Amino acid sequence: METSTDTALKSIALTDTHIRLGAKMVPFAGYLMPVSYEGINAEHETVRKGVGVFDVSHMGEFILKGDQALDLIQRVTSNDASKLFDGKVQYSCLPNETGGIVDDLLVYRIDVKTYMLVVNASNIEKDWNWLKRYNTGNVEMHNISEKTSLLAVQGPLAVEVLQPLTEMDLRNMEYYSFGKGKFAGVDNVLVSATGYTGAGGFEVYMENHAAQKIWDAIFASGKKFGIKPIGLGARDTLRLEMGFCLYGNDIDDNTSPIEAGLGWITKFTKEFTNSKALKDQKDHGVTRKLAGFEMLDKGIPRHGYDIKDSGGKYIGKVTSGTQSPSLQKAIGMAYLETAFAKTGSEIFISVRDKNLKAVVVKMPFFHS
């Protein structure tokens, strides 16, 4: 997830704005990004209880256009994109040919021949090459990542902040749907009822040149609701409380969507990359599964820590872990041998020289 060299760092359109707001900027997926402003816990709470804005302009956006666009998407993604209609979004993943995941992504149907794919920043190039390889039907492909900014306005008060800025009906916008229109005086802004926090809210896509104007309009409208800028640190604690997978931590080139609990976006109503093998996993079971756990002993699980059973036998690895700001306890996700991956199962996390007791729990960890 870390970038290889600092010299190759790309910057997002609002870098100066974040620095002015006191952001701690760190290299992330090849971009210099705001990781926190006033502190992760305070920012986390702002999103859970009020409203906050994440600049996630590092995310990648591809436009696929043409008669064969749906066919291409159907062949490379695990979810059934034929269920989409204009203005509908779908969570999906790109399985690879060897049982792993190239990336997870959002698929937006703009019209019957035009789709937008939103991918992880760290995977933009990998995904692009992957799609190109499968694009045998001459689908027009545009990588608009570099010229697109993305602001995630998240929290229970998000709709109050954004509705006055547009005539699009945000109040009645269903979860995982979107509109495109005038927003804060800017044409062609895409607003979707999506997010990565479980706190409700919207994601707003715009061209870079409009980013400052839209940022300022959102903060002016949000002032009376106590709106604040939120960094990637709180984005991570918020998503983890919901049990949402993070590519590079919980899913990667070597984890299957079935193991990751992404069976719900893996639809065998069509054929797609590696679908036969994944169907076989679904029918006959997998040897390990992604599970959520809570610490019983005091300590904080981190990515890469080993997990053992009560007899000291290795049974898995932590993929994500943190102290949950909302729950005030340490939580994590892990791949565990299937027998240990069920609720109530007792496991031991190797934290430095100790094995600390934890228990498998259902996800999400946090319920609003």
Added chain:
Amino acid sequence: MSKISTMNFPDNLKYTRDHEWVRAEGNIAVIGITDFAQSELGDIVYVEIETEGETLTKEAAFGTVEAVKTVSDLFMPVSGKILEVNAGLGGNPEAVNKDPYGEGWMIRVEMSQPSELDTLMSAQDYKKMTGVSA
């Protein structure tokens, strides 16, 4: 979060490359982590020190500090016996963020070689090392 410009490095303390501070009171050393360290770590959620009563040498790990995003080891700035661990941090680890040189202190050590203090950095040198212009 402390802004770089408002960061505080008291002149009466000694500092290490690993961002601990030491306040010497006779042959007793009070030890914690610096304002710079707490700011870099972010919200601190757990300070784990289980070495009370142990005698450790300079640069040995005496505990760990867990922030929301990261974990970091704590190292002895000087050799000696750990007389006391700040019990207040158990229920209030955020004291390290709010008051790193006061309520956020971590251990009290009986120094076995007080001359080791001379190998540590002054506030001025530490400031230079962290690149903080104050």
